[in-house]
């Protein structure tokens with residue numbers, strides 16, 4: 430059941446007079462809002478065949494194709510906001526990482542410092558924009574990728590023999606550079622401009638009552654960190670099956686959020702066909718690795734749940 434459907438069901442159980450509910454989806458301008466509306470209106474199948482538009486009266490839906498680094502709604506428009514697994518994306522690339530695709534597995538202290546500095550600025554910007562949009566008394570829940578005290582950030586406990594996804598993708602891409610399939614420069618220019626903030630980093634803007642975020646009216650009600658197991662790995666362990674098919678699905682999931690970064694890293698002197706061929710063989714190599722040892726590849730997610738209130 431989708432999150433919106435669960436919330437609407439609860440609101441309808443609590444209030445007898447069915448007050449109007451307006452749901453607005455917010456994502457980047459390039460997001461596929463068309464499929465979303467087709468699903469909600471029953472023109473494409475939903476996984477559980479339930480759309481709140483069909484199930485409940487007096488519910489309205491819209492979309493906002495504006496980045497969360499900008500203000501997305503008029504002042505005090507939002508009563509309840511929810512965001513999941515999105516705000517780790519940074520507003521821009523602070524600098525290239527010389528030795529890795531992800532900041533967590535880079536050993537360049539200076540570059541890591543620039544990533545964490547921009548992540549702190551971005552987090553404050555995101556919160557200040559939300560502070561304007563939230564109505565007084567309004568609340569929001571933000572679910573962010575995070576790291577725990579030991580530095581673990583999900584993707585499978587590599588200490589127990591699992592493959593560290595961030596390390597693995599960086600190494601596979603580095604092998605491409607060493608074999609001459611991409612240039613060294615292309616390797617350096619390929620970065621995932623996202624940052625996994627620690628819990629302290631996420632709490633920081635709320636600690637001091639004179640901070641810009643507190644002055645804008647936001648307080649942190651609670652913060653909780655939880656692990657979400659990898660659905661692909663759970664299915665593989667339970668049902669087994671064709672390892673190649675499993676690998677295709679697992680790598681497709683990784684491809685969906687990383688393809689753009691790998692594509693951007695490739696030189697503009699290359700043709701689109703050339704870029705596509707390189708990326709096909711990169712993801713095929715990844716797929717071969719997963720198919721050879723499916724139990725080692727896991728996309729467990731470590732998430733921090735922040736409950737925030739506007740006073």
Ligand SMILES: C[S@@+](CC[C@H](N)C(=O)[O-])C[C@H]1O[C@@H](n2cnc3c(N)ncnc32)[C@H](O)[C@@H]1O
Nearest residue numbers: 455456457460495496497498512513514515518
């Ligand atoms: C991993 S998906 C999460 C999707 C969904 N919230 C979920 O939990 O299944 C990350 C989403 O964040 C969106 N995103 C990334 N940067 C964004 C930005 N600056 N503003 C708004 N959305 C952004 C992406 O387009 C993508 O839809």
